[in-house]
Amino acid sequence: MTTDWHGTTIVAVRRGGRVCVAGDGQVTQGQATVMKGNARKVRRLSPGGHEVVAGFAGSTADAFTLLEKLEAKLDAAPGQLARACVALAKDWRTDKMLRNLEAMLIVTDGTDLFVVTGNGDVLEPQHDVTAIGSGGNYALAAARGLMDGDGDAEHVARRAMEIAAEICVYTNGNLTVETIGG
Template sequence: MSQNDFPGWHGTTIIGVRKGGHVVIAGDGQVSLGQTVIKGSARKVRRLRPGGHEVVAGFAGSTADAFTLLERLEAKLESTPGQLQRACVELAKDWRTDKYLQKLEAMLIVTDGAELYVVTGAGDVLEPEHDVTAIGSGGNYALAAARALIDSDLSAEDVARKAMAIAADICVYTNGNLTVETISK
């Protein structure tokens, strides 16, 4: 079987919602290989504490690649304490220019409770316009649902949970087994 014939790891949905002084990152727990669910309870949202500063990160893509990126992000945060944007930009620069890191296939949503970013291997550090962002195979479904709910009376966590439930109903690579982390600044 060649690399192109390999069915590949699919799926996940991660959403970030900023509302009412809180930021929530939620992620589903499904890991799929081709059309087979390998695991339904993976934790794709993590709380990091580099140098005593708390950051929440969610990842989509290859797990090993994502953990490599999370380790690099922690190192960047330790060298630039309290400067999430700078750490993310430095990570994105390394990711884009380092021959080893260029091969990593993952994306991150990160927040310190005030700032909210998507970091990609294309060198992007994106801040959402509407206080909602999402990545992964069900990301567009979750994003659309959250954008529709963001102006309601729901809390950030409730918006994230409802949006993830909608994504799980639509995307076969997303389940309803959520990890939800909230952080405030």
């Protein structure tokens, strides 16, 4: 039996030398049941003393496995986030066990910002904003619009998440926010 789980919105905004990653806390089963409202989908990692912030969408267990693998890649290439993300994406796409993991990651060290997928993608956003998850498109559109105004990275990320939560039934306003850089 397959369970249809939804309920993650993660947005990342790079502005003024800082990157803010914000994620909601909702986990929804099917189309009508909120299973949890305070999940923590944005985490701060410190492999080898180098701080990284990661947000994830998809299966929690799969995301935790990927975060562990990312930490190992960062330990092998300290301070080289792009290299570690490419190595993770390569393993994720080619390894027999990892290939079946269902999650997406947003990863930043405060300078670089990437979306990493199981298709082997390591994408750097064109407009200093990216988002993933069920409400990702809503948060992305809101954040892109807010980039024309005032406010730092955290302000834009929080407001974009508020807007996404007003539109997307799979997104709530219970946020975890981590800012890095600067």
